[in-house]
């Protein structure tokens with residue numbers, strides 16, 4: 248089959264059962280969910296064992312696929328427990344396991360040769376020889392490192408055609424090599440490779456030593472010029488240590504002839520590159536963000552669903568899909584390494600938080616009374632009479648002005664507070680997948696946040 252006729256899968260994160268359902272309702276072909284303790288989102292994982300069984304059954308009933316993430320690097324003490332959990336999960340018949348650790352992959356395949364294993368991006372399969380190695384070991388799919396260009400992906404595909412390739416197309420990026428990172432462990436004793444990262448790369452830092460100057464990355468030495476290594480000893484310290492963190496921890500920074508490496512990556516967004524990725528042989532477009540909001544799960548799934556459907560139908564790229572993605576909280580976007588080494592252009596020096604820009608998540612509909620035409624909404628952020636809100640459903644958005652708000656006892660009020668339930672007139676008959684968002688006065692234009 249020519250790669251340009253591939254029908255790529257849209258693979259969405261499922262941080263919990265509700266996000267899983269929204270991702271599917273808004274267009275996912277497949278979802279991935281973390282197995283407790285053994286996935287690299289150990290802290291934020293919304294799935295307990297029983298919920299995983301229910302999630303697998305639900306996903307299969309919808310005719311979709313579900314992959315279970317068990318991608319830690321295990322120490323000896325965890326190997327037996329890992330295998331116990333693997334057998335328990337395999338009995339539930341997910342469509343595949345996402346794993347990293349070579350030993351655990353081998354043990355799993357020896358124990359159950361029929362197991363479908365997707366090699367985690369964490370394993371850094373950056374070249375065709377490594378991809379071939381994993382194929383020969385029995386791995387079905389390679390989740391490519393984010394550090395590859397589309398050209399390299401195409402080259403790997405041509406040399407190893409009989410393996411599935413999955414590529415991240417959206418979401419947060421580790422500043423380290425696809426998650427192989429010790430920053431959080433070093434500064435806060437929370438190991439990213441055991442699933443407990445504290446996002447230390449995104450903290451606000453101050454220099455602990457302020458002498459001399461760091462290398463001017465705009466004026467790097469030309470070929471042949473001799474690079475003079477730094478003499479001073481620079482260390483980073485968190486500017487305002489949060490409670491529970493180790494206030495005295497310092498992180499040494501260094502530089503080489505290519506520059507100084509300081510952190511906080513922009514978010515990946517490759518929605519305009521899907522056609523090139525498909526032509527390179529990618530069969531699964533993966534979105535990051537198991538820990539992100541329900542609004543992110545819905546809007547990102549819908550934007551990529553529409554973009555993939557346009558691609559398959561031969562329609563041109565619709566820039567509204569990008570605007571929809573920009574409506575989710577983000578750290579501004581980059582296309583990462585897919586087209587080139589982005590160097591400093593991929594780093595957000597301004598803010599470590601993921602911020603709302605064009606819209607704010609306003610509420611979730613949990614009920615509807617056809618006789619009053621009012622929906623019961625769990626309000627996420629304060630709303631008041633006269634506010635413009637968009638009602639979002641998988642297949643439509645309707646914008647209205649709020650002209651009535653009442654509490655559950657029927658009392659009319661002029662504003663609704665975040666976290667509470669209110670009745671608000673709905674412009675259509677909503678279902679359990681209806682969300683509300685509120686446009687923001689934009690101080691950053693879409694154009695300034697492009698790839």
Ligand code: SF4
Pocket residue numbers: 420421422423426427428429430431439444445446447448449
């Ligand atoms: S500290 Fe940052 S780079 Fe390191 S694993 Fe966590 S998110 Fe990734």
